[in-house]
Amino acid sequence: MNFNVINDTKEFDLQYHYDGTDLGACVTKCYTSFKVWAPTASNVNLLLYSDGMEQTLPKQIIQMTVTKEGVWEYGVEDNLDGTYYNYEVTALGETHITGDIYAKACGPNGIKSMVVDLTTTNPEGFNQDTFVYDFMMQPIIYEVHIKDFSYDQSSGVESKYQGKYLAFTELGTCIDLDRNKPTCVDYLKKLGITHVHILPMYDFGSIDELGDHTQFNWGYDPVNYNCLEGSYATDVLDGKVRIREMKKMVQALHKAGMGVIMDVVYNHTYTTDSYFQWTVPFYYYRTNEDGSFANGSDCSNETASERSMFRKYIIDSVVYLAKEYHLDGFRFDLMGLHDVETMNFIRKALNDLPNGEQILVYGEPWSARTPAMPEGIYPADKAHLFMLDKNIAIFSDDTRDAIKGSVFLEADSGYVNGKPELASMIPHAVRGWETPSQIISYVSAHDNFTLYDKLILSTTQKQDFISRNEAVIQMNKLCAGIIFTCCGSVFFQAGEEFARTKRGIGDSFSSPPELNMLDWKRAYEYIDLVEFYEALIAFRKTIPVFMSKEKIKDESILFLEQKDPYLISFVVQDENKKQCFIVYNPNEREVDVALPDGEWSVVCDGTSFVKENHSFTGRYSVMAKSVTILRT
Ligand code: CA
Secondary structure, three states: HHOOOOOOOOHHHHHHHHOOOOOEEEEOOOOOEEEEOOOOOEEEEEEEOOOOOOOOOOOEEEOOOEOOOEEEEEOOOOOOOOOOEEEEEOOOOOOEEOOOOOOOOHHHOOOOOOOOHHHOOOOHHHHHOOOOOOOEEOEEEEEEHHHHHHHHHHHOOOHHOOHHHHHHHEEEEOOEEEEEEEEEHHHHHHOOEEEEEEOOOEEEOOOOOOOOOOOOOOOOEEEEEEEOOOOOOOOOOOOHHHHHHHHHHHHHHHHHHEEEEEEEEEOOOOOOEEEEEHHOOOOOEEOOOOOOOOOOOOOOOOOOOOOOHHHHHHHHHHHHHHHHHHOOOOEEEOOHEEEEEHHHHHHHHOOOOOHHHOOOOOOOOOOOOOOOOOOOOEOOOOHHHOOOOEEEEEEEHHHHHHHHOOOOOOOOOOOOOOHHHHHHHHHHHOOHHHOOHEEEOOOOOOOOOOOOHHHHHHHHOOOOOOOOOHHHHHHHHHHHHHHHOOOOOOEEEOOOOOOOOOOOOOOOOOOOOOHOOOOOOHHHHHHHHHHHHHHHHHOOOOHOOOHEOOOOOOOEEEEEOOOOOOOOOEEEEEEOOOEEEEEEEEOEEEOOEEEOOOOOOEOOOOEOOOOOOOOOEEEEEEEOEEEEEEEE
């Protein structure tokens, strides 16, 4: 019988489930304990090292003892803060030296775990650090990669911090010493977003942390879930530096008025030669009938969130990260590989923290391939949205694709860029598909083409990504105009607001940093577009129905029929009870629209937010490919 068949049973989970919160290395002033759950192991040794380098041999080998739940443990009356360690686990007749899956710190490349007294990693003032956000208010989320953010020389960030956590702590950065051209955090403050979503910063495996800084990867290849990526730290040799610097980053963003969201990838590990596999073989992964690893992630494996000790692992990990790093949200990669119950437990566990309800939880409601979920377990995907907690949101690929076409077919278009007949979908997107607290309205993310590239690819023959294309900029404005006047959370990829291009490369996960980085000069070449986003964000914040997570009342958004069937027009109320009339025109020509009763002044004419003195009654002509906003 295959071993994975033995430990994939309820009986196994019942017999060996361990409820303690002390797994990993716990250190106090005069005591250090090591505990690892490994019920199938026949022996576990603790190996202690003098440093975190891969080649360093143990200075001490200690045999651990086991409890009835299969927890191997060792305790010593000593403060081992800063000591590196591994476990040598013998199970199924194989012996592996493995990192601790519960480790909170590690050495270079996450090979050796490190005992850490976390109180020694807090930057000054971290205990007072706080970010308060009304949990019933929809966030406006900016998705960025740590290296992308500041790798560009023109970011103005000090060169030793370029591409690092600490770039987020620099204020007053600008292009060519020009204070009127702020970059990085100062730029974000001006933009008006509420949360920064950061691509993976847990310890991932695709970058050699001891290698040079030109390496690049998105980081969807987890190694140590509770440790941080070392290549973003200024020093990888000391396991505490990355912790302290990430905390400084969070603290700085909070000071700048923004929440911080962590992208987490519990759905698969970098490889199946993982610390999970070496600690409890096959327990953490779903398998096929023939015993091979199931591969719903399309990254060689998929984890098994429904098993009690992995469910506990994910919940504990998320709660730990939220508390220790003061995080304000989590984005779950391929959430459709997790089960509904686990996601709801995570939500509940976060709610139980002080101000925990404001911690955002959202994810991709799909998997890369069909998950190998056991019977009776429901995937946290789009089809099971109704089973998910109302405060777990999903990326709406329906909104995304209706607006600009499929992400998989580069020439395919949507409502804005060639298929105005998709107009019938748009009101649903505007209404957040009726569950605004669970919907993320967006048109671009790190995956697939940038919005600008997608619009170039789907509407032009020449496919010139470099010279400014006015028609495409106008379509970009319309896309943004729709997204920012939809219910739900709003999310956009960093640089979408300055026509970010990756030269038509969609899957740039390991492309050079020069292709991936935010080109800060471009932000000022396309400043009209940036200002358009800025104004849209400011406008959005004045419209309660867009900013609220409450269920929409029918009268909150009044759609008006226009003669042209492709036009979408509707009225909403702003915070001062003034009426706002919003019109999307996907046509390549101006169109006359019927205004609702009353006098209307223009807020946005489709290319910019304007201050006009004269008002309109009866009819108004909206520009081609535009979002137009008028106010009473
Ligand atoms: Ca790493």
